[in-house]
Amino acid sequence: MKVKGVGASAGIGIGKALKYHTLTPDLSSIVTETPEQELARFEKGSVKFVEEMRRLYAKTEKKLGKEHAAIFDSQIMLLRDVELQEKIRDAIAAGSSASQAVYDVTQYYVQTLGQVENPLIRQRAADALDLQNRMIKILFGMQDTLNLQLTQPTILILDELTPSVAANLDTTWIRGIVAEKGGFHGHALILARQMAMPVILGLEDAMMVLTEGSLVAIDGISGELEDDPQEESYQEWKEKERDWIRHQQLLASFKTKKSVGKDGRAYKIMANINNVEEAGMAAEIGADGVGLFRTEFLFLGKSKIPTEEEQFQAYRQVSELMKGKPVTIRTLDVGGDKPISYLHLPNEANPYLGYRAIRYGLEHPGEFKIQLRAILRAGAEHQNLSIMIPFITSVEEVMRTKQLLEECKCELDQQGIPYEKDYRFGIMIETPAAALMAKELAKEVDFFSIGTNDLTQYVLSCDRSNTNVAGIYSVFQPAVLRAIKMTIEAAIQEGIEISMCGEAAASAPMIAVLAGWNLTNLSVGLNSVWYVRERVTNVSKEEGIALADKVMQAVTREEVMKIVKQK
Numbered sequence: 001m002k003v004k005g006v007g008a009s010a011g012i013g014i015g016k017a018l019k020y021h022t023l024t025p026d027l028s029s030i031v032t033e034t035p036e037q038e039l040a041r042f043e044k045g046s047v048k049f050v051e052e053m054r055r056l057y058a059k060t061e062k063k064l065g066k067e068h069a070a071i072f073d074s075q076i077m078l079l080r081d082v083e084l085q086e087k088i089r090d091a092i093a094a095g096s097s098a099s100q101a102v103y104d105v106t107q108y109y110v111q112t113l114g115q116v117e118n119p120l121i122r123q124r125a126a127d128a129l130d131l132q133n134r135m136i137k138i139l140f141g142m143q144d145t146l147n148l149q150l151t152q153p154t155i156l157i158l159d160e161l162t163p164s165v166a167a168n169l170d171t172t173w174i175r176g177i178v179a180e181k182g183g184f185h186g187h188a189l190i191l192a193r194q195m196a197m198p199v200i201l202g203l204e205d206a207m208m209v210l211t212e213g214s215l216v217a218i219d220g221i222s223g224e225l226e227d228d229p230q231e232e233s234y235q236e237w238k239e240k241e242r243d244w245i246r247h248q249q250l251l252a253s254f255k256t257k258k259s260v261g262k263d264g265r266a267y268k269i270m271a272n273i274n275n276v277e278e279a280g281m282a283a284e285i286g287a288d289g290v291g292l293f294r295t296e297f298l299f300l301g302k303s304k305i306p307t308e309e310e311q312f313q314a315y316r317q318v319s320e321l322m323k324g325k326p327v328t329i330r331t332l333d334v335g336g337d338k339p340i341s342y343l344h345l346p347n348e349a350n351p352y353l354g355y356r357a358i359r360y361g362l363e364h365p366g367e368f369k370i371q372l373r374a375i376l377r378a379g380a381e382h383q384n385l386s387i388m389i390p391f392i393t394s395v396e397e398v399m400r401t402k403q404l405l406e407e408c409k410c411e412l413d414q415q416g417i418p419y420e421k422d423y424r425f426g427i428m429i430e431t432p433a434a435a436l437m438a439k440e441l442a443k444e445v446d447f448f449s450i451g452t453n454d455l456t457q458y459v460l461s462c463d464r465s466n467t468n469v470a471g472i473y474s475v476f477q478p479a480v481l482r483a484i485k486m487t488i489e490a491a492i493q494e495g496i497e498i499s500m501c502g503e504a505a506a507s508a509p510m511i512a513v514l515a516g517w518n519l520t521n522l523s524v525g526l527n528s529v530w531y532v533r534e535r536v537t538n539v540s541k542e543e544g545i546a547l548a549d550k551v552m553q554a555v556t557r558e559e560v561m562k563i564v565k566q567k
């Protein structure tokens with residue numbers, strides 16, 4: 001059977017289908033049985049839950065040590081809590097289904113514990129939420145397949161591709177992802193691309209139509225999927241896979257080449273990274289630096305805020321791995337599609353317009369300063385770190401952040417702790433407000449980095465993770481191009497450095513237009529560094545100017561696309 005979704009991350013993947021539910025099941029669909037049957041279901045589910053936690057404990061202890069594994073022990077303790085047990089049993093006796101009872105009682109814990117000041121008690125709320133998710137999945141008979149030990153090439157079939165799934169992929173065996181839903185410009189996909197993981201999105205009935213264990217081949221460019229390909233077709237897929245690998249190998253020759261445009265201009269082709277390991281990869285593939293370290297991923301995998309020491313160690317290692325090359329560390333960009341349960345962000349109707357990134361930091365200066373101190377200290381040895389603030393919408397936010405940095409420096413001086421004195425301080429331009437105020441903002445900072453993923457979302461009022469409006473989302477809409485151009489002009493006029501770190505920095509037509517606008521610092525996914533280096537060798541400033549002039553005369557996206565098509 002052949003079906004077609006939308007290619008979302010390039011590559012060819014062939015493997016056995018493995019289904020995984022990322023969404024919490026719909027509780028309203030349950031048929032409640034007798035209290036005895038529901039109680040038996042709860043007890044059986046509890047046994048399975050404890051087994052799963054023990055297995056995860058052992059796996060995590062082996063990989064990361066006892067301290068990290070302890071979270072699974074506390075989950076078991078919470079489930080065995082006398083009061084919680086009593087409440088669940090009472091609810092079942094009163095006619096609730098096992099799932100509904102688990103949901104209601106754990107929800108009560110999530111809400112009441114989440115309000116408490118003491119962070120240790122608040123942590124129990126996050127445990128309760130985790131317990132809720134896992135137990136309900138178990139009661140619905142959904143296996144936590146992502147924790148299975150894979151032993152063969154696998155194509156993961158998901159209801160929704162979420163950042164937490166993308167961050168936990170077993171890249172040794174998972175060869176591709178097919179998801180019914182998932183934002184085309186959200187973080188989950190950015191992560192998948194980073195890992196060179198082929199992805200197809202928008203295959204609506206994938207979870208129903210595809211059979212667990214059957215052979216599946218996918219093309220992450222065209223969006224084609226073939227289920228159970230027969231011999232001839234299977235050989236064609238293998239050939240496609242070999243072609244793809246050859247293409248990747250050709251690009252590998254750009255590892256050691258200098259980043260120089262066709263006109264001889266020096267470029268900086270840097271990497272976007274999410275953790276220390278990826279900094280190692282950035283160094284290994286010959287990136288000219290790290291243009292964006294998304295530090296929220298240090299926070300996402302944890303059960304509590306990483307300490308100053310933990311953060312310091314991570315940033316220091318990145319600085320060390322990239323020594324001699326610049327590294328831009330972006331402060332925590334929480335909120336939007338990256339909720340972090342232990343930070344207890346409020347439930348918001350519009351998280352992308354709410355309590356996100358710098359807004360959270362400035363409201364929690366204690367937590368924010370831990371990160372700022374860690375970054376300042378981490379640059380002491382190699383003096384190559386820059387601090388970058390996400391989601392800026394006003395000059396006040398920049399001033400308040402600078403004030404906090406001053407406080408951190410004073411404290412470090414008083415404590416006699418070494419830190420990088422000449423660090424560079426910059427901001428992401430990723431909101432229309434920042435683009436409109438670029439000239440004023442440029443007077444306050446050393447550099448801008450244009451975040452086209454969000455800039456596109458906010459200029460077009462188009463949720464980057466919402467498939468319904470994916471057709472509207474485009475960096476080539478004239479309004480977005482104008483916002484980019486005005487940002488670059490302001491930076492150049494004020495004499496500060498300008499770069500781009502959104503996904504568009506890896507788009508060939510965008511690279512050509514940027515050549516005309518004098519933007520030559522590009523930071524892209526690890527998987528795109530060589531490709532972008534190859535692309536810049538194909539475009540000169542003059543060609544870029546001619547192209548950009550034409551593009552700026554276009555008033556529709558279609559016209560823009562026609563003009564840039566050849567690039």
Ligand code: PEP
Nearest residue numbers: 430451452453454501502
């Ligand atoms: C962006 O918005 O373009 C960006 C680089 O940041 P993120 O994708 O992490 O929001």
Ligand code: MG
Nearest residue numbers: 430451453454
């Ligand atoms: Mg952003």
